[in-house]
Amino acid sequence: MALSDLERDVVADIGRRREEIVALASDLIRFDTTARTPGERPRDEEALQRFLAERLLAAGAAVDLFEPDPRSLAGKPLVPQGLDFEGRPQLVARFVGVGGGRSLLLNGHVDVVPADPPDGWSSPPFAPEVRDGRLYGRGACDMKGGIAAMVLAAEVLARRGVLAGDLVVATNTDEESSGAGGMSLVAHGVRADGAIVTEPTGFDVWISCRGSSYFTLVVPGRAGHAEVAQPDWREGGAVNAIEKAVPVLNGLRLLGERWAADPALRHPRLASPSVVPTIITAGDWPVTIPGEARLTVAVTFLPAQADPHGWGSNVEQEVADAVAQICSADDWLALNPVRVDIDPNPVMPLEIPPDTPIVRAVTAAAADVAGHGRLGGLDSWYDGATFTLLADTPAVGFGPGGFETAHAVDEYVPIEDLVTCAQTLAVAALRFCGTAA
Numbered sequence: 479m480a481l482s483d484l485e486r487d488v489v490a491d492i493g494r495r496r497e498e499i500v501a502l503a504s505d506l507i508r509f510d511t512t513a514r515t516p517g518e519r520p521r522d523e524e525a526l527q528r529f530l531a532e533r534l535l536a537a538g539a540a541v542d543l544f545e546p547d548p549r550s551l552a553g554k555p556l557v558p559q560g561l562d563f564e565g566r567p568q569l570v571a572r573f574v575g576v577g578g579g580r581s582l583l584l585n586g587h588v589d590v591v592p593a594d595p596p597d598g599w600s601s602p603p604f605a606p607e608v609r610d611g612r613l614y615g616r617g618a619c620d621m622k623g624g625i626a627a628m629v630l631a632a633e634v635l636a637r638r639g640v641l642a643g644d645l646v647v648a649t650n651t652d653e654e655s656s657g658a659g660g661m662s663l664v665a666h667g668v669r670a671d672g673a674i675v676t677e678p679t680g681f682d683v684w685i686s687c688r689g690s691s692y693f694t695l696v697v698p699g700r701a702g703h704a705e706v707a708q709p710d711w712r713e714g715g716a717v718n719a720i721e722k723a724v725p726v727l728n729g730l731r732l733l734g735e736r737w738a739a740d741p742a743l744r745h746p747r748l749a750s751p752s753v754v755p756t757i758i759t760a761g762d763w764p765v766t767i768p769g770e771a772r773l774t775v776a777v778t779f780l781p782a783q784a785d786p787h788g789w790g791s792n793v794e795q796e797v798a799d800a801v802a803q804i805c806s807a808d809d810w811l812a813l814n815p816v817r818v819d820i821d822p823n824p825v826m827p828l829e830i831p832p833d834t835p836i837v838r839a840v841t842a843a844a845a846d847v848a849g850h851g852r853l854g855g856l857d858s859w860y861d862g863a864t865f866t867l868l869a870d871t872p873a874v875g876f877g878p879g880g881f882e883t884a885h886a887v888d889e890y891v892p893i894e895d896l897v898t899c900a901q902t903l904a905v906a907a908l909r910f911c912g913t914a915a
């Protein structure tokens with residue numbers, strides 16, 4: 479499909495705004511919005527969101543900048559217990575269409591992962607720098623570059639006033655740490671007929687992602703003197719919890735290998751499900767046999783493994799059953815089983831059918847503007863799953879830069895990508911929302 483005259487015009491308009499896009503992305507990077515650890519004070523989240531709110535207001539949007547009430551989010555999925563949003567407002571900016579078209583949500587998270595250690599960087603992570611056609615800085619591709627592109631596209635479209643349906647730009651905190659920010663937008667009533675989350679997809683169109691559940695396995699032992707011969711445990715002797723963690727780790731590795739070999743668990747756009755131990759702690763004294771070992775295990779699973787509500791309860795049960803079976807094969811663990819604590823804040827997998835209107839609109843726009851737009855998926859997770867599953871708003875990923883530089887030292891986004899992304903978003907919006915003839 480070729481570009482229409484209007485689309486061609488809009489694409490050219492955005493092409494002339496290269497410096498403006500780079501300046502906006504740079505402004506966003508300068509705000510330190512490092513994702514929180516529990517209990518941490520807010521940083522520049524409010525300043526960034528106010529900056530965007532003012533800009534979108536000036537472009538003609540109805541702006542809603544709000545601090546979610548923790549009480550309204552208590553017990554909701556993706557929201558850690560006791561989380562508050564003081565100093566971390568969420569932003570919804572709505573450009574009302576002339577009527578009769580579909581509504582489109584453009585979404586991005588404003589939080590970034592820590593830039594530590596900053597001395598590994600070629601330029602300071604929060605002082606954006608252009609080198610060799612790339613914009614460097616923490617969040618350049620994940621995902622302040624994508625936010626700059628969506629804001630620019632929205633401004634250019636708003637000036638023309640041609641969209642039939644509403645265009646909504648919404649930016650949230652707390653994607654990197656939990657998913658609570660996207661959840662708070664959904665709880666606030668954010669909905670649309672389709673959504674684009676401008677994560678760094680390398681211009682693939684993500685329609686799939688994996689879900690994750692986290693487990694803490696408490697492996698019991700029995701403490702005792704490490705330099706003294708121990709009687710059999712049945713006669714009161716010590717039991718080394720580190721050694722008892724070994725069969726547990728081995729058994730879980732076998733579970734992961736079984737999943738990886740299962741033809742029913744192959745996915746065209748996603749890696750096999752996985753079981754990965756990520757934290758292990760045990761022991762408190764060099765001369766004491768440890769009485770307990772704690773393992774944290776990250777389990778990442780496919781959409782096909784989700785329960786009927788889209789979550790990981792089936793997988794969680796499967797892991798718990800596997801641990802029970804491992805224990806039953808060990809004399810000590812059979813009588814003193816491993817305790818399985820499931821983290822109460824899993825994330826859900828995502829699968830959007832390829833014939834969904836928003837998927838068609840974005841793949842076609844990406845092909846026409848930039849010769850991109852393959853269907854893809856993210857092995858990790860993004861806010862698109864929240865909008866899709868909990869707000870009935872199919873939310874694809876599509877954005878500038880590649881995921882390989884996300885979270886990395888010397889994170890960057892190619893400047894050409896910023897422009898191409900804004901152009902593609904604008905064309906996708908024109909087609910998806912429709913235009914006043």
Ligand SMILES: [Zn+2]
Nearest residue numbers: 587620621677
């Ligand atoms: Zn991201």
